[in-house]
Amino acid sequence: MPDETVEAPTAMTLKPSARLQRFLGRELISDPNLAILEFVKNAYDAGAKNVTVRFSLATTPTTVTIVDNGTGMDEAGFRFNWLRPGFSQKSVEYRGDAPPTVNPATKVAAGRKPAGEKGLGRLAAGRLGEVLVVWTRMAPDAPWLRVEFDWSRFDDMYQPMDAISIPFEYQEKAPNGAPKTGTMIQIIGLTQSWVGRIPGRPAPGRPRTRLGRLKQDLSFLIRANAAKDKSFKLELESDVVTESSDIGNISSESSRLETAQYIYRFDVQASLSVKDQRWEPTIHREVQRNLDAQRATGRPSIDISDYIDPKQVDASRWPGSFSGYFLYTPPPAGRRAQDIDLAPTGVLLYRDDVLVEPYGLPGNDWLGVEARKASRQGHAAIQPSTFSGEVEITRLKNPALLDMSNRLGLLDDEFSEEFVRLVRREFANFEELIYQEVLVEGNWLGKSEERAAKQAGLAEEVAQLRLKALAHRAGQPLQAIGFDVVGLELMASDERIPIDLRARLKAYIEKLEANVNRLARIVEELSSPPRLETSEFDLMEVANDVASELEWLAAQSRVQLLVDGSAPRAAFASRDLTFEVLHELVTNAIEVPRTGDETGVVQVAIDGSRTEYISVLVVDDGIGFGPQSGKVTSLALIESTKGRPAEGLVNAENSATAMRGSMLVRETSVDGTTVEFRVPTGARPVPTS
């Protein structure tokens, strides 16, 4: 008789619910931009030469389509690559199905190494939109494989993940815009709005619009076309844009190398001492100075050195050899405008040409530049805004440096710790060099006028901070008075107090409140003093900033606000003061009383035809400054037509004078007023009449 004893099971297995996909997609990839970057990486892996990210936001449902002309996939390839997240590419079988006839993962373009390795990124599509449709084919005469993922079906927590069916079919024609071969991914019913600006204060170094940020992130993504793979082209399109610069070709070519004052290249190699199993790092360093730096320091254009690190690295920590460069680019006064503000300033980390997020992206200070700055106690040579660079690692040389699954960094272990330590040491070395050459020596080498200007800048900074702090302190007792006034107000409603006394008390309280508020406004002004530092800037840009800030006021006042003049106009003055003056003039022009019910018009016209100044005309169609001021050109003599003293205009005139510009009323009548604000170009003094 056969032995029928059944052995008791000694192991268990996991059976995830379908909802696990939703958790992974939503919570693993937190940033919607990262989800799109994942698809672009996949396209890059598939050997695509052209990738287009196309938003259709004007129609409903909104969609984003990522089109690439890479190798595409057949059904087996799709199953193999898409339906087995987390599996190794080397595990060839798909649930017993045969492995794909051609494995696209191996058919990447020459010089490209797969950027994605775990296949988790595409789960993030569920974060972007409700439905994902994939169209793909490998040959121009093959039918299209169409696969549809409806993510809502994965919300079912009563079904195991592999019980959710994902419908697919073959179609002869793909939607418009599909490549001859390759893959087209459509994400339909986008969950977030991609239109408009991101509310609030702009993050330093980041565009203000959502699409602009995506474009910037995409421009960081691939470094392939820097040297090896010039054929890779990436484009962002959208039928709705907030700023025209938000879309277009994405170039990862960096002009920063050309404009940098210092380029510091390093190459960290090591040899293994067989005897004690430790690595001996050798660092090859090159310091390259541009002409300005050579002149200022009297040093050669290139310094090369090799450094043998006395501190050997244990084999269990050695991250592998790597190389990179740092740039020091002090923004010249005249180039603080958008191109500098938006220049990437972190040190980006690339593995096989593809960005490893979030290293060096705005907000990620993995090299501790801020901390270094703090340790210099206000004398840091390198500010985060003047410093950038790239570090390159590869799978081949750095197999131990692994991505975290959520794509937010390298796996935190001894290897990555040692890697960061080595890169930080290079940064410290570079910072020391800049500190010595630019700050210590530079202070003595510069002309006395430059030194005085630097000192004046520092003094202004201290004065501003002091003023802010004083304003903050003055605000405290005012707030305490605020509580006391409300206490008095409540007391004044006490019916036990005779009615006439109550009325008098209330009158006093009202006056007290008005004066407290006036004082609070003054304190607020003191706490945000404009920067007086003179620099070269584009006046057109300031005018546009003013217009966009006052857009709401114009709309509320039923006034059409127009800014004329498109070419850049370089002014040389305090940008903050210019903004303040223009803001006041335009506010005044919007608020000026008008006759009739028609929509008012305020025009800001910029005329840069004069050498010594740029003329900004603020033209309104209000009732003018009144009969007394028909020929008056001095604003100090003008009384307000709004029942309050023309305090703002007088302040604006003072500011214009302080910045060596001028302000005058060109004409005013019952049909409107034209005020001219002359902003110096730095060439010659500005005439005042």
Place this chain on the structure above:
Amino acid sequence: MSYALLIDDDPQIIESAADLVRQQGLTLETASTWEEGLQKFHAYSPDLVVSDFNLPGSEMGLTLLLKMSRIRPSVKLILISAYLNEADVAQIKALNVVADVVRKTTPVETARRILAAVQLSSESAARPTDWIEFASAASRIHHVDDDAFAQLDRFLQSHRLPEGGARS
């Protein structure tokens, strides 16, 4: 019994605010640092916390407020500040962590708003728990965008005034 907690390092503000609130027969606990505020938050379980931003101990940034919200999602948080500008205020509000951000630019109005909030929280504490609001508060806190929060928090902290002002 309903409690409100005011965290501010200025003794005159504390005194005037406490006088005003107590004059109305309401309760106000006070603390002068965020650490003390957190201790009193645990000790008194206030329904409302009103806190200044630029305080000793606020190196921990907005994290303290997020921490309080996560401990008790139904707590109403009001941030007051003389130093935040309108853009900061809009960003903080968008995070859905605090119920209101009041700038000290109109001190009397600010005092009125705070008194009204204390009165309101006292009235709502006297009513039975609104479980729907409780659940939606918990869900709001759950959906706080951690990245945006951390980014803003870092920014605000880096632009914070030095303690005691720049006296150097």
